[in-house]
Amino acid sequence: MATKVYIVYYSMYGHVEKLAEEIKRGASTVGGVEAKMWQVPETLPEEVLGKMGAPPKSDVPIITPNELAEADGIIFGFPTRFGMMAAQFKAFLDATGGLWRAQQLAGKPAGIFYSTGSQGGGQETTPLTAITQLVHHGMIFVPIGYTFGAGMFEMEKVKGGSPYGAGTFAGDGSRFPSELELEQAFHQGKYFAGIVKKFKSSS
Numbered sequence: 323m324a325t326k327v328y329i330v331y332y333s334m335y336g337h338v339e340k341l342a343e344e345i346k347r348g349a350s351t352v353g354g355v356e357a358k359m360w361q362v363p364e365t366l367p368e369e370v371l372g373k374m375g376a377p378p379k380s381d382v383p384i385i386t387p388n389e390l391a392e393a394d395g396i397i398f399g400f401p402t403r404f405g406m407m408a409a410q411f412k413a414f415l416d417a418t419g420g421l422w423r424a425q426q427l428a429g430k431p432a433g434i435f436y437s438t439g440s441q442g443g444g445q446e447t448t449p450l451t452a453i454t455q456l457v458h459h460g461m462i463f464v465p466i467g468y469t470f471g472a473g474m475f476e477m478e479k480v481k482g483g484s485p486y487g488a489g490t491f492a493g494d495g496s497r498f499p500s501e502l503e504l505e506q507a508f509h510q511g512k513y514f515a516g517i518v519k520k521f522k523s524s525s
Contacts, residue, residue, distance in 0.1 A: 324356040325519045326392060326427040329511070330385055331399035332362045332411045334376050337437040337492045338399045340499045343380050345397055345435065345488065348354055348511025355515045360385035362414035375495075387418045391426040395464075395518030397433040397510070398452070401492070402444035406451045407436075415455050422440060428460030432515045434489040441480075449504055450487035473502055481506075 327349045333339035342359050349357035361382045364371070365426050400411040421427050434449040467485050468474045473512060474485070481502050482489035488507040490499040499507070 324392045325352075325354055325515070325522050326402040327355055327357045327428050327511075327515050327518055328360055328390065328393035328396045329357065329399065330360045330362060330384075330390070331416070331435075332364075332401070332408055333399075334371075334374070334401060334408070335492065336377060336497050337490055337498060338401055338435070339380060340436070340504070341435050341488055342399050343489060344504045344507035345399075345511035345514075348508035348513075349515035351512050352418075352444075352515040352519055355519055356482075357488075357511065357515065359492060360389070362411055365413050367409045387414070387421060390418065391421060393430065394522050395431040395433075395514065396427075396461075397435060397487075397514055399435040400448075401437045402439070402448040405444040418459070422459055425460060430461050431464045431514070431518050432441055432456050432461040433464050433466075433487055433510060435483075435510060437490045437492050438482065439492050439494075440493065444487075445489050446484050446486065448489075450514055451486070462521075464514055466506075466510050466513055469513055473509075475508055476502060481510070 329342045334489045346357045359382045400407040436448045438444045482491045483506045488505045488510045
């Protein structure tokens with residue numbers, strides 16, 4: 323049976339979705355792994371999103387909380403809001419109480435990726451504060467550490483991400499993930515999927 327890796331994300335302007343696509347590509351290179359992208363539900367009305375200049379959502383399916391239990395491992399992605407995950411993603415996690423009561427996510431590997439507006443805008447605080455959600459579910463956090471190699475030490479180019487996971491800088495919204503940031507996302511997907519596969523086979 324295939325190892326199921328879910329990439330579950332919220333993306334208002336498309337930056338996080340670009341990272342999600344690369345994470346899926348990376349995870350799909352691991353033999354025996356089935357990677358699937360999911361969006362969490364939007365909480366803002368269309369009228370408000372229009373005023374904010376948000377583009378239409380892609381056709382990636384919307385996930386329900388109970389579907390999380392089907393995955394062998396989950397990578398969660400979201401933009402930051404004041405150094406923490408966006409409210410849309412928090413609202414989704416707030417709806418996972420039934421899974422928590424039944425401990426259906428306990429023991430599952432989990433990763434994190436994210437987007438911030440600036441270098442001081444939450445590249446570390448966003449994943450760090452998100453770990454509390456994983457802890458309460460008993461999930462096993464899988465950071466990328468420094469496994470991305472030299473790309474982790476790039477000093478000449480603007481690059482998001484950290485040992486916690488892949489990341490990007492959106493700036494005023496016009497900047498999209500760079501080639502190096504996309505490579506890091508690809509690496510995270512491949513690295514995470516490999517660990518989930520090993521974890522599943524040994525359990």
